[in-house]
Amino acid sequence: MMKNDRREFIRKAGMGLLAGMGAASGLLTGGGFERTTSAAWAAVPGEEGLRWGMLFDTRRCPEGCTLCIESCHHTHNVPDIASLEGKIEWMHKENGRELLGSLCASTAAVPALCNHCAEPSCARACPTGSIxxxxxGIVAIDYHRCxxxxxxxxxxxxGEVSFNWSDPRAALKNPTxxxxxxxRGVVExxxxxxDRLVRGKKPSCVEACPEGAISFGNLNDPSSEIRRLLESSETLQRKPELGTRPSVFYII
Amino acid sequence: MKKVFIPLIMVALLALIPYVAVTYANMSYLFGVIIPYAAAFIFVAGFLWRLFDWLRRPVPFPIVTTCGQEKSLDWVKQNHLESPSTRFGAAVRVLSEVLFFRSLFRNTKAELHTGPELVYASSKWLWMGGLAFHWSLLIIGLRHARFFFLEPPAFIAALEHADSFLELTLPAFFMTDAIVLAALTFLVARRIRDAKLRIISLQTDFFPLFLIGGIVLAGMGMRYLEKVDILSIKALMMGLVSFSFEAPGEIGALFFVHLFLVSMLAIYFPFSKLMHAGAIFLSPTRNLANNSREKLHRNPWNKPGKFRTYAEYEDEFREKMKKAGLPVEKD
Amino acid sequence: MIEQALKGRRNYRIWSLALLVVAAGGVYASALQSADGFVHTGMGNNAIWGLYHAQLPFLASIAAASLAILVPGTLQKHSFLASLAPLAAFLGATASAMSLFFIAADLGMQRRILTLLLNPSPGAPASWQVPLLLLFLALTLTVGWAQVGAMRKGVKPPVWIRSAVMVAIPAGIALPVISAFTLAVVPGSELWTSALLAPRLMASGVAAGAGIMLLMAVTAEQLAGFKAGEETLERLAAVGAWAGLVFLALTGLDAATAMLGNMTADTAALALLYGNSPFAVVSWFALFSGTLSTGLLLVPSLRRSFIAAASLGSLLALSVWLQSGLTLILAGQLKDASAAAGYAPAVPELLLTAGIWAGAVLLMTVLLKITASAQLEREGL
Amino acid sequence: MRKRHILFIGLLAALLMALLFSFHAGTEGEAPASQAAQAAAVDSSSCVYPKEYMHTHHMQVLEDWKNTAAHEGPDAVHETADGRKLQKNLSTCLACHGSNRYFCFSCHAYANAQPNCWNCHISPLETP
Known part of the structure; x- marks a missing residue:
């Protein structure tokens, strides 16, 4: 077996897990298990106000294009570390089937980032409340406290959290x-x-996408564009069976 | 309790003087320049005078204190550290006392238990408290080099870096600050809590503790709470060490409290129990080698004696002794 | 009493010096790590936690296990374990001190270690670790120290020891439970998300703790003239054997649940642990040595022989260290066989780990020496 | 014996003098603090607090901002006495003070105070 990046495997593992669970519950053929409806976010009572969400229309995502990733990494000074062991990523593109499970018909690469879950397991594990x-609705890290x-x-x-195993500045050529x-020594x-939202700007990946494939908006606002898209099309989330309630959606 | 409160009130008054004088009478030149110079002069002159005074006293007897086997026959194992027989050994002993307080390490405490049984148990509290107090003071003192040097020596910078290891506050928190406060509290509480110690404690035992406590609190206050202008402080300090008489700039009054208390400590130092800092090096019970069987220790004030040997005696009375029939050694 | 630690015969001095040298190597490695970070370790995106974290569940369980001796030894009247109570207290203190050192070694931002106390997040099990370890360390160290002090003076131990031990009970029991829960908050790690993990850690801790105490008591007996009593040691060995049995049974139950229920993810995790990973050899060795030592300790004649009991106890402790420490953490975080090859501890990491262990063994040696000499001094009077 | 003692005292005194003069040598050619401060002066008529307060207390303001900025997110807003609302962020400071590259460094170097801000934030000295 080829040597895999661990995180890549975590991403793939969703498929195996789903297959296992699907086999056990007979849900795999039913298909509804992974498909998200608007009930996935709107049915939670007492949840009002702002909850930022992101939607990727992967049909419009060109093969081989990494403009969103480049823009993101440049804006946020994400170091470019080549080794898999020390790699730091805020955004990346992965095989859609491995990322989203068998319901994803295409194996083309789709973008992935932190899901900003409504029930983030990272926050539950953090001993200092730094994440x-x-x-x-944004899952944030306090780098001053981590x-x-x-x-x-x-x-x-x-597998969307990265750790600075070495000094990130050394791997940063053209910082913003x-x-x-x-x-060195904190996660990110x-x-x-x-940082851009507070200045009234859209996320840098949204701005960088030439095809307009990324929508960003308030999931709790029925009139927002992202809600309109969610209600009009079939979308997928990553590993919804874990109950983390991600805020990132995919149209395949 | 009078002997606790009077020193406490004295320190409070001492702290109040510069505060009032600087805040209301604008006497920062007096408290920032004149008094520090005077205090430094008195400290240096007084210290040297005390040392000289001790040095010129003769030591009539070798009164070295020991608690180990002294140098004896070859097959008897000598305790080199406790009973040194060379000057070098004695120096090591003095240094181990200065750096590690070895005599306090041996402290014991008698406890009366039901039985009735009297037991002696080792008691290391004073040793630990004293060690923490003195070492913290040394590190804090060295850290202050950043006010006296444009660029402090590398080892002091490293010391400062290590001392501020814990990222707690934004002017970096120094661990020694906390340690010295805790140690001071312990040292004061020790004298007050125990009845035996309370009886033998004097005002002069409490005063330096409170004075140093005041200095520490004023210093920490400036750093963490009531900020002062550190640039003017540095300028003043750099001026002082280069014998300049320039007036201090606008600095918070708390700084003058700190500086004045330090000046008072410096003035008080040579004339108080605090001189143990110099005295420990000159104490004959410590700095002498235990070699009284090898070397004759002459009392310096004894005049060389006039002795008469038996041979001389016999020379004078030989004839008479022979006459009297007494035996003589030489004919 | 500290002065007893500074004098001793030639062997004691050589042993202490050797441990100091290893500990100094750890200091060097930690300086290296604080200068350049984790680049000197084998950890990376493949193995997020390494050798440092792998010690924590084991040490937490040992700390808790010390209660099994300490509580009857101090709270019961005429307990046959009374002579071992100070040793147990010191074992608990050493294990919690080690835990704290390993937690510190594993932090990316060591300068912020106090954040763990100042900004705790009570919902996260991991935030309870450091405060509880500190509490347990303080309690066990003072209890052990006071007991040895009383022994040296030939008087009754102070009364407050009983209250201190009572406070230590919940704190100590919480340690392995919290250690298990810090692993249970990781979704999708089937080796960790078992309800049996906490009881398994506790049983394994008692087994390993009894094993280590056997080794300690017998060593102190042979070298320093410490006397624990023959019957006491035999019963201690029995405690280890029974706890070992419970541990093996719980491990078996966990595995059986996964297999019989055909829980795919769980069996996949077990397959990683015992099958297709470089850890498989270690896992099998640990299982085998654990079974062997537990089985042999159940034989009364072997329990009665000091040397046999001490060596079997050590083997049991080693087996537990491998099972509820190393393989649990290192294999538990793996997602597939190929990722397993990603972790190999680097030299500074090994040095630091060995350094902390050496420091702990030195601490334990010193505490044992003080205990033994206090006992001797009393008898000499 | 007596002579040796005087020698000892003399040596001690000489050492002290040498130490003092070494200080003196270190201070020569040194610009006074006020100059160092002036080198860094920018128009500070509209800082978040009065200039005098910021001069001595800026670290406390920064610590407060540092501790609250991430957790309060977009609500981490500092309101000045004259009603201006500013996002709690070091870049808010640098928006004005960044124009003088030596603003932080001249005083901090003189006072030998090394903050750890620049471990992460990109200091004006590092920008081209």
Whole structure:
């Protein structure tokens, strides 16, 4: 067997898990298990206000295009580390079948990032409350408080948390001055561009996509574009069976 | 309790003087320049005078204190550390006392238990408290080098870095600050809590503790709570060490409290129990080698004696002794 | 009493010096790590936790296990375990001190270690670890110290020892439970998300703790003249054997549930542990040595022989260390066989781990020496 | 014996003097603090707090911002006495003070205070 990146495997593991569970419950043929309806977010009572969400229309996502990733990594000073062991990613593209399970018909690469779950298991594992869910639904990291115990990284079922095993500045060629880097010894992940949202801008991946394949908006607002898309099309989430309630959706 | 409160009130008053004088009378030149210079002069002169005074006293007897086997016959194992027979050994002993407080390490405490049984158990509290207190003070003192040097020596920078290891507050928190406060509290509480110690404690035992406590609190207050202008402080300090008489800039009053208390400590130092810092090196019970069987220790004030040997005696009275029929050694 | 630690015969000095040298190697490695970070370790995206974290469940269980001796030894009147109570207290203290050191070694931002105390997140099991370890360390160390002090003075131990031990009971029991829960919050890690993990850790801790105490008591007996009593040691060995049995039974139950229920993910995790991973050899060795030592300790004649009991106890402890420490953490975080090859501890990591262990063994040696000399001094009077 | 003692005292005194003069040598050619501060002066008429307060207390303001910014997210807003609302963020500071690259460094170097801000935040000295 080829040597795999662990995180890549975690992403793939959803498929195996689903196959196992599907076999046991007979749900695999039924198909409804992984498909998300608007009930996935709207049916939770007492949840109002802002909850940022993202939707990828992978039909419009060109093969081989990585503009969103490049833009994200440049804006947030994500170091470019070649080795799989020390790699840091906020966003990446993976085989859709492996990422989203067997309901995803296509094996084309689709973008993936932190799901900003409504029930984040990373936040439940963090001993210092350094990774937490904000009132606007963004799962944020307080880099000033993180002690680097990597519990969040261990407990994220999507493998979307990265750790700075070495000094990130050494691997940063052309930093963006407006956004800080991280230091060796803390974890990091996608922040849903909360730094840009506060200035009234859209996330940098959304802006960078030439095809307009990424929608971003308030999941709790019935009139938002993302809700309109969610209600009009069939969407998938990553590993919804874990009960983490991701805020990132995919149209295949 | 009078002997606790009077020193406490004295320290409080001492702290109040510069505060009032600087805040309301604008006497920062007096408290920032004149008094520190005077205090430094008194400290240095007083310290040297005390040392000189001790040095010129003769040591009539070798009164070295020991608690181990002294140098004896070859097959008897000598305790080199406790009973040194060379000057080098004595120096090692003094240093181990200065650096590690070895004599306090041996402390025991008598306890009366039901039985009735009197037991002696080792008691290391004073040793631990004293060690924590003195070492913290040393590190804190060295850390202050950043006010006296444009660029402090590398080892002091490293010390500062290690001392602020814990990321707690934004002007980095120094562990020694906490340790010295805890140790001071212990040392004061020790004298008050135990009846025996309370009786033998004097005002002069409490005063330096409270004074140093005041200095520490004023210093920590400036760093963590009531901020002062650190640039003006550095300018003033750099001026002082280069014998400049320039007036201090706008600094918070708390700094003058700190500086004045330090000045008072410096003035008080040579004339108090605090001189143990110098005295420990000159104490004959410590710095002498235990070699009284090898070397004759002459009392320096004894005049060389006039002795008469038996041979001389016989020379004088030989004839008379012979006459009297007494035996003589030489004919 | 500390002064007793500074003098001793030639063998004691050589042993202590050797341990100090190894501990110094650990200090060097930790300096290296604080200068350059985890690049000096084998950890990476394939193995998020390595050798450091792998010690934690084992040590937590040992700390809790010390209660099994300490509680009857101090709270019961005329307990046959009374002579071992200080040893048990010191074992608990050493294990919790080691845990704290390994937690510190595993942090990416060691300068922020106090954040664990100042900004706890009570919902996260991991945030309870450090406060409880500190509490347990303080309690066991003072209890053990006071007991040895009383022994040296030939007086009754102070009364507050009983209250301190009572407080230590919930704290100590919580340690392995929390250790198990820190692993249980990781979804999709089937080796960890078992309800049996906490009882398994506790049973394994008692088995290993009894084994280590046997080794300690017999060593102190042979070298320093410490006297625990023949009957006491035999019963201690029996405690280890029974706890070992419970541990093996719980491990078997967990495996049987996975197999009989045909729980795919669970059996896949077991297959990783015992089948297609480099850890399989270690896992099988641990299982085999655990079964062997438990079985032999059940034989009364072997329990009665000091040397046999001590060596079987050590083997049992080693087996538990491998099972509820190393393989549990290292294999538990793996997702497939190919990822297993991704972790090999690097030299500084090994040095630091060995350094902490050496420091702990030194601490234990010193505490044993003090205990033994306090006992001797009393008898000499 | 007496002579040796005087020698000892003399040596001690000489050492002290040498130490003092070494300090003196270190301070020569040194710009006074006020100059160092002035080198960094920018228009600070509209800082988040009065200039004098910021001069001595900026670290406390930064610590407060640092501790609350991430957790309060978009609500981490600092309101000044004259009603301006500013996002709690170091880049808010650098938006003004970044224009003088040496603003932080001249005083911090003089006072030998090394903050750890620049472990992550990109300092004006590092920008081209």
């Amino acid at each position: 937490f869910r904000r009132t606007d 002690v680097g115990c990597r519990s969040c990284m261990q407990s994220c079922p999507y 001055v407006e956004y800080p880097t991280r230091q 992940k996608c922040n849903f561009c909360s």
